[in-house]
Amino acid sequence: MSESKSEALREFVEAAKTLVNPALSDYKKKGGKVIGMMYHFIPEEIVTAAGMMPYRMRATGSEGTELSEGYFTQVNCSLVRHFFDSGMRGRLSFLDGVVSVNNCDHIRRLYDNWQWKVKTPYMHFMVFPKKTGKEQVEAYREQLEGFRSSLEKSFGVKITEEKLREAIRLHNETRRLQRELYELRKADAPPLTGTQTLAALVAGTCIPRDRYNALLKQLLQDCRAEKGGNGWKARIVVMGGEIDEPKFVEIIENQGGLVVGDALGYGSRAIVNDVDETGDPLAALARYQLVDRPADPRIFGTTFDRNDYVVQQVRDYKADGVVSVRLIACDLYGFEQVNLSKHLKKNGIPHLGLEIEYVIDAVGQMKTRVQAFLESIAEAKHDNRN
Numbered sequence: 001m002s003e004s005k006s007e008a009l010r011e012f013v014e015a016a017k018t019l020v021n022p023a024l025s026d027y028k029k030k031g032g033k034v035i036g037m038m039y040h041f042i043p044e045e046i047v048t049a050a051g052m053m054p055y056r057m058r059a060t061g062s063e064g065t066e067l068s069e070g071y072f073t074q075v076n077c078s079l080v081r082h083f084f085d086s087g088m089r090g091r092l093s094f095l096d097g098v099v100s101v102n103n104c105d106h107i108r109r110l111y112d113n114w115q116w117k118v119k120t121p122y123m124h125f126m127v128f129p130k131k132t133g134k135e136q137v138e139a140y141r142e143q144l145e146g147f148r149s150s151l152e153k154s155f156g157v158k159i160t161e162e163k164l165r166e167a168i169r170l171h172n173e174t175r176r177l178q179r180e181l182y183e184l185r186k187a188d189a190p191p192l193t194g195t196q197t198l199a200a201l202v203a204g205t206c207i208p209r210d211r212y213n214a215l216l217k218q219l220l221q222d223c224r225a226e227k228g229g230n231g232w233k234a235r236i237v238v239m240g241g242e243i244d245e246p247k248f249v250e251i252i253e254n255q256g257g258l259v260v261g262d263a264l265g266y267g268s269r270a271i272v273n274d275v276d277e278t279g280d281p282l283a284a285l286a287r288y289q290l291v292d293r294p295a296d297p298r299i300f301g302t303t304f305d306r307n308d309y310v311v312q313q314v315r316d317y318k319a320d321g322v323v324s325v326r327l328i329a330c331d332l333y334g335f336e337q338v339n340l341s342k343h344l345k346k347n348g349i350p351h352l353g354l355e356i357e358y359v360i361d362a363v364g365q366m367k368t369r370v371q372a373f374l375e376s377i378a379e380a381k382h383d384n385r386n
């Protein structure tokens with residue numbers, strides 16, 4: 001769908017291109033507080049229940065990593081170097097706080113350096129377990145309890161059980177609406193491209209929640225009146241970690257591959273399940289992050305589930321192949337790509353593995369590889385028809 005046909009879509013696309021969008025600026029001008037989520041596994045609902053806005057940290061628009069080079073080694077992924085550079089340049093100075101977990105050693109180092117040099121007024125760190133047993137869920141619940149107390153003490157707020165339940169309902173509503181958007185992608189000619197869909201999901205991490213949900217409802221209505229284009233060479237599922245750059249998907253789509261589904265941290269993995277709205281809310285949030293949502297490579301013993309999840313996306317979205325992506329120097333997704341590649345081969349699903357930098361450069365080489373991959377799928381489809 002052309003952006004000119006939907007104001008909501010236009011706002012999402014613009015929000016994903018910048019760190020500070022107009023709705024966020026307004027929120028700040030009115031005295032709203034914003035807490036940066038340094039990576040995933042952090043329940044945004046606790047921040048919402050505190051009357052503040054959770055903001056998933058990005059470094060969109062970063063032009064270099066010069067200010068990071070003295071603090072990170074070359075074996076640190078470029079995501080953390082761009083994040084830190086942006087922090088040092090004050091590009092994320094609108095944040096009133098930052099919270100992080102030990103997702104990987106790169107993020108751990110980013111948090112330490114951020115605390116030391118960027119000095120966002122409020123900083124909090126949580127230990128995220130690697131396993132998914134009852135003991136680990138309880139341990140993470142304790143970490144969340146600590147986060148709740150720390151926010152209450154630092155910002156003079158009270159995070160009651162009722163406020164937590166309300167926040168869970170609000171965030172579940174977002175997930176439900178986003179799933180409706182994903183359902184539309186199953187059509188033969190989906191109204192939105194994969195690039196637009198990723199922008200809509202990234203926008204959900206940086207626009208105040210009430211406004212975002214209202215815009216999402218508007219977008220769904222706009223989509224219902226629309227038919228998408230045909231003539232794509234192949235339907236593609238993308239797999240990767242914290243890919244927050246719609247341009248990555250755009251490169252695939254510009255070569256003729258329509259991205260219809262994903263297993264991305266900003267994508268389906270964040271929306272397929274709801275947080276349980278009954279019982280102890282902190283326990284529900286801990287269980288959601290560790291057990292209920294589709295696993296991340298960080299979680300021990302889930303390789304088969306993760307691989308099956310990608311195959312399921314291919315089936316559900318009638319895709320012809322998978323493009324997986326890892327940031328250079330990311331060991332978690334390096335192993336993931338190797339395992340996934342073998343699994344897809346066993347299932348007869350074509351796969352292309354790409355390595356990119358956080359700020360996408362070397363576009364030419366990537367285009368060539370994607371083009372060759374799409375051609376091979378198109379040829380195989382043609383041969384099968386004859």
Ligand code: SF4
Pocket residue numbers: 077078079080103104105106107241242327329330331332333
């Ligand atoms: S891209 Fe990989 S190495 Fe970098 S922060 Fe994410 S998980 Fe860690």
